[in-house]
Amino acid sequence: MADQHVDYLDGWRGLAIIFLLIGHFFPIPGINFGRVGVDFFFVLSGFLMCRLLFIKNVPIKTFYQRRISRIFPAHFAFLALVLLYFFLTGKNINWSETLMASLFINNYFPGEVGHAIMPFGHIWSLSVEEHTYILLTLIAVAVRQKYIDVRYAIGSVSLLSVVLGVLYWQHFPPGQLEYELWAHSEISAFGILFSGLLLLCLQRVRIPTLPVFVYPALILLGLACYWRSVPLPVRGFIGVGLFAFTLNALSTAPAIVKKILSWTLLKQIGLWSFSIYLWQQVFYLAHHRDGLATWLAVCLAIFCGIASYYLIENPMRHFLNKRWTKSE
Incomplete structure (x- = not known):
């Protein structure tokens, strides 16, 4: 059962990794573009995963096989290669962080x-x-057994994320809130969940084609929510919500909007984005801790990410999916 490939979604993924690289290597005062990039990834992930589980009704086993083949080989190869580098260069290894x-x-x-x-x-x-994939598959099992309504279930856990986020914001200091608690799944899963909820709701109510300028305007309005003086819940829920709405509105967007997001280079960057995301952290830290030149750090991050894509991520994904398909 093959997924329908949509070019402009690869372009959205390309924007996500570009925003993240800007945030890490060319920071713009006032806005954390690194987090913007992550939230772009989250809303796309929710859109795609809910489409698979609740619209295409992909078997749970197949869903996990695809997630494993997509993530695990590149992820664990990255961890192993970093550990090998630390061992060969005599650097201290923190096994707790690694675990x-x-x-x-x-x-x-x-x-x-x-x-x-x-x-x-x-x-x-x-x-x-x-963590959110596990939650969504549990919801999918309950929905397929007709125990719950999918929109009610995902809407409820989305609302719970908002409630917990506001409670955390009221009761914890800003530093701990942003750099620790806001990374917890019960809060950050909101982007994944809300984007999926919009997808499911919009199966019943179609978004009309909006004027071209509305789409970049929505993204800019979302970015404004990330300004450093804006309360964290505004960024985490309204800003992310605007990104989720924009993504879901692309299916009915004017052709020029889809064409821009389907630009060949942007699409290609999107295809490489997961591996680039894995490897950029090494050179981000080398840049900020050890003074590695900015452009050299960026080039090395992209080079290693592309190498990982062609040597590990893509071939292993095809190998595992082909092997699992044959065994069924």
Whole structure:
């Protein structure tokens, strides 16, 4: 059962990694573009996963096989190669940080925030996604057994994320809130869940084609919510919500909007984005901790990401999917 490939979604993924690289290597005062990039990834992930589970009704086993083939080979190869580098160069290895990243729970156990030894801090976002995939598959099982309504279920957990986010914001100091608690799955999963909820609701109510200028305007309005003086819940829920709405509105967008997002280079960057995301953290830390030149750090991050895509991520995904298809 093959997924329908949509070019402009690859372009959206390309924008996500570009925003993240800007945030890490060319920071713009006032807005954390690194987080913007992650939230772009989250809303796309929710859109795609809910389409698979609740519209295409992909079998749960197949869903997990695809997620494993897509994420695990590149992820664990990245961890192994970093450990090998640390071992060969005599650097201290923090096994606790490594274990937390391996188990996809370092968004709850990140090590000493701001002073982590291993370049695995960015795995927090993969942890959020993995946890949310499990939640969505549990909902899918209940929906397929007709125990619950899918919109009610996803809407309820989305609302719970908002309630918990507001409670955390009221009761915890800003530093702990943004750099620890806001990485927890019960909060950051909102982008994944809300985007999926919009997709499901819009199966009944179609968004009309909006004027061309509305689409960039929505993204700019979302970016404005990320300004440093804006309360964190505004960024985390309204800003992310605007990104989710924009993504879901693309299916009925004017042709020129889809054409821009389907630009060949942007699409290609989107295809490489997961592997680039994995490897950029190594050179982001080398840039900020060790003074590696900015452009050299960026080039090395992109080069290693592309190499990972062609040598590990893409061939292993095809190999595993082909093997699992034959065994069925």
